[in-house]
Amino acid sequence: TIMYTKIFRAVIIGAPGSGKGTISERIVKTFGFLHISSGDLLRQNIVKNTELGRKAREFIAAGQLVPDDIVTKAMLGRITEVGNKSYILDGFPRNSEQAEVLSVREQIDAVINLNIPHDVIIERVKNRWIHAPSGRIYNIGFSDPKVPGKDDVTGESLTQREDDKPEVVRKRLQLYEELMDPVLSWYDKRGLVTSFKGRETKEIWPRVERFLKDKINKG
Numbered sequence: 124t125i126m127y128t129k130i131f132r133a134v135i136i137g138a139p140g141s142g143k144g145t146i147s148e149r150i151v152k153t154f155g156f157l158h159i160s161s162g163d164l165l166r167q168n169i170v171k172n173t174e175l176g177r178k179a180r181e182f183i184a185a186g187q188l189v190p191d192d193i194v195t196k197a198m199l200g201r202i203t204e205v206g207n208k209s210y211i212l213d214g215f216p217r218n219s220e221q222a223e224v225l226s227v228r229e230q231i232d233a234v235i236n237l238n239i240p241h242d243v244i245i246e247r248v249k250n251r252w253i254h255a256p257s258g259r260i261y262n263i264g265f266s267d268p269k270v271p272g273k274d275d276v277t278g279e280s281l282t283q284r285e286d287d288k289p290e291v292v293r294k295r296l297q298l299y300e301e302l303m304d305p306v307l308s309w310y311d312k313r314g315l316v317t318s319f320k321g322r323e324t325k326e327i328w329p330r331v332e333r334f335l336k337d338k339i340n341k342g
């Protein structure tokens with residue numbers, strides 16, 4: 124990891140399956156940022172069957188957004204918990220209301236926008252397997268687990284996401300276009316958005332890494 128002194132707050136934006144989780148894992152490894160993912164947080168609560176998990180489950184399975192008040196409370200709580208550390212927010216904010224609420228609390232330094240064609244995404248999520256308790260992501264043929272069907276770290280069984288069924292993915296992609304365009308223009312007006320366009324993580328990641336290094340060095 125690289126040493127730096129200023130706290131850096133980034134948001135990663137991109138359609139379902141665009142690689143937000145994958146790129147975030149690399150940012151964690153290279154820059155030591157904390158990865159704060161709303162989807163991971165919600166899925167962990169579903170696995171643990173908490174009150175939050177029970178509230179969120181049906182919305183997620185249907186490819187709909189979990190109500191703002193529930194997610195915002197959980198995410199701002201998590202941000203408070205991590206305290207004064209650099210982080211990357213993944214999956215939040217998800218609409219203009221969430222972006223507004225976040226902006227009152229936190230000063231965002233950069234928004235990384237992943238722009239991946241939808242045909243690539245639909246093929247990818249078919250092969251996605253996750254370790255829900257940790258949020259670790261696998262993909263058959265791209266990042267295979269060492270033992271088929273098992274998490275590399277715990278050896279526990281991998282699962283497929285309920286919302287990765289093709290009909291739900293289509294719904295999620297549609298909802299994304301509707302809700303995120305305003306969020307992107309909201310951040311764009313404040314000069315915060317940098318977009319990365321491509322079909323593969325191996326071409327996107329080196330550009331994201333370069334971008335963050337430059338941005339951090341400029342202080």
Ligand code: G5P
Nearest residue numbers: 139140141142143144145161162189214217251262265324
């Ligand atoms: P999430 O969890 O935020 P999405 O839909 O935003 O879910 P998702 O599906 O988690 O995003 P991702 O993180 O962008 O996608 O993508 P990823 O997992 O890294 O990569 C996708 C797959 O492709 C993986 O298997 C990866 O290994 C593989 N891959 C990556 N790169 C390559 C490559 O180069 N080649 C190949 N072949 N494969 C590759 O939200 C889920 C739900 O939670 C609720 C909503 O209901 C939402 O639908 N929710 C919220 N509700 C309200 N407000 C919020 N803020 C909410 N946040 C979550």
Ligand code: MG
Nearest residue numbers: 143144160162
């Ligand atoms: Mg994700």
